[in-house]
Amino acid sequence: MKLKNKGRKIYKTKEKNYYGKSPLGKFFSALLTVVLIGGIGVLGYSVAGPMINYSRKQGDEDPPETTSTEETTTGISAENAVNPVTEEIPATEIYKGVRLNEYEIMTTEAIETAIGRVPQDIEYIEIPLKLSDGRIMYDIEYEDFPELNNSGLTLSEITRAIRKNGYIPVACLSVFADNIIPAEYPQYSYMDTENLTAWRDVDYHMWGSPFSEDYVRYINFIADEISGAGFKKIICSDIKFPDFSDMDLSLLDDNRLENSGRYTALNDTADMLFDTINTNKSDMIIEVNASEILSGKAEILNPSIKADTIVIGINLDEISSGVNTGSTVYEFTGTATENITKMLNLIKDDISNFNIIVHITGTSHNTSDLLRAVDDIAVMGYTSFIIG
Numbered sequence: 450m451k452l453k454n455k456g457r458k459i460y461k462t463k464e465k466n467y468y469g470k471s472p473l474g475k476f477f478s479a480l481l482t483v484v485l486i487g488g489i490g491v492l493g494y495s496v497a498g499p500m501i502n503y504s505r506k507q508g509d510e511d512p513p514e515t516t517s518t519e520e521t522t523t524g525i526s527a528e529n530a531v532n533p534v535t536e537e538i539p540a541t542e543i544y545k546g547v548r549l550n551e552y553e554i555m556t557t558e559a560i561e562t563a564i565g566r567v568p569q570d571i572e573y574i575e576i577p578l579k580l581s582d583g584r585i586m587y588d589i590e591y592e593d594f595p596e597l598n599n600s601g602l603t604l605s606e607i608t609r610a611i612r613k614n615g616y617i618p619v620a621c622l623s624v625f626a627d628n629i630i631p632a633e634y635p636q637y638s639y640m641d642t643e644n645l646t647a648w649r650d651v652d653y654h655m656w657g658s659p660f661s662e663d664y665v666r667y668i669n670f671i672a673d674e675i676s677g678a679g680f681k682k683i684i685c686s687d688i689k690f691p692d693f694s695d696m697d698l699s700l701l702d703d704n705r706l707e708n709s710g711r712y713t714a715l716n717d718t719a720d721m722l723f724d725t726i727n728t729n730k731s732d733m734i735i736e737v738n739a740s741e742i743l744s745g746k747a748e749i750l751n752p753s754i755k756a757d758t759i760v761i762g763i764n765l766d767e768i769s770s771g772v773n774t775g776s777t778v779y780e781f782t783g784t785a786t787e788n789i790t791k792m793l794n795l796i797k798d799d800i801s802n803f804n805i806i807v808h809i810t811g812t813s814h815n816t817s818d819l820l821r822a823v824d825d826i827a828v829m830g831y832t833s834f835i836i837g
Contacts, residue, residue, distance in 0.1 A: 546573035583629030604678035765811030
């Protein structure tokens with residue numbers, strides 16, 4: 450764009466020329482005109498050049514040379530250079546995944562058989578590597594807990610079986626739900642002060658504690674190992690406190706559990722895992738149960754966590770009996786699509802700050818039902834999904 454000279458205007462009046470110029474005079478007049486035009490061009494460049502260079506940031510590359518007066522090497526026309534077209538913001542990645550179960554990952558043959566049943570257009574295959582009961586589903590060697598060592602598949606065997614079939618491997622890691630470590634090391638869990646054993650919830654499950662540095666270090670070891678083994682993404686679930694009754698809290702005698710700021714212990718663990726996984730050039734995703742969000746129990750969903758993508762777990766079998774939030778009972782008695790849509794509408798304000806992947810499960814519905822529901826919720830803007 451040319452810069453206009455906004456200097457003082459000089460107004461000229463027309464004056465009649467009564468005397469014609471001689472041939473020699475015409476020559477010198479033309480010569481003077483050429484000299485003046487050339488001088489103005491040199492002066493203009495000497496001023497504009499440094500100004501343009503000054504306005505560019507240090508380290509910027511020189512602008513590309515134009516191939517013609519109409520179009521540059523980047524394909525931007527002269528008209529668009531004056532009125533640039535706004536560049537579109539890249540769309541959020543669309544995630545399409547299938548999660549295998551524990552029985553489908555026992556051998557490479559089992560993995561390949563399961564992959565053979567995967568619907569079309571799926572890109573990611575998810576492998577549960579630490580289950581919510583604490584079992585490790587690969588050949589781990591953690592010196593602090595030798596009882597975990599097993600003869601399962603190695604991580605490289607798992608990733609190779611998935612990649613050679615054209616899919617991207619993703620690992621699933623249950624963080625604090627654990628029946629194995631607390632059984633051996635109650636101090637890594639919530640201690641029952643009466644009998645000095647690990648506390649159990651109403652379903653008789655045990656939990657690792659975010660206040661235990663040793664347990665958090667163990668989880669971080671697993672995250673480091675699997676993210677460094679070629680898993681593109683790590684989905685971390687059960688980053689939460691279990692439900693404690695008033696009697697439980699009195700039995701555990703830990704004031705931190707009743708503190709409104711206890712969620713920061715969850716945040717610290719989540720952020721540590723995020724950094725570890727990210728260092729290995731993998732992505733961390735947090736999974737949260739939709740019913741817990743609806744009940745106001747998803748303490749990990751707060752603006753201070755580093756992870757910005759959340760998997761919303763909707764178990765159709767679980768919500769079919771209703772969701773009791775303590776003040777309201779929500780019923781889900783419709784079709785798969787109706788129930789999923791209702792749940793997403795109920796929690797949409799709680800998840801609006803995150804990129805969302807909807808995880809749909811339920812043994813009472815076949816795969817075609819789930820895929821039909823996936824198509825239906827895509828209209829609402831939820832285009833990323835996991836089934837299984």
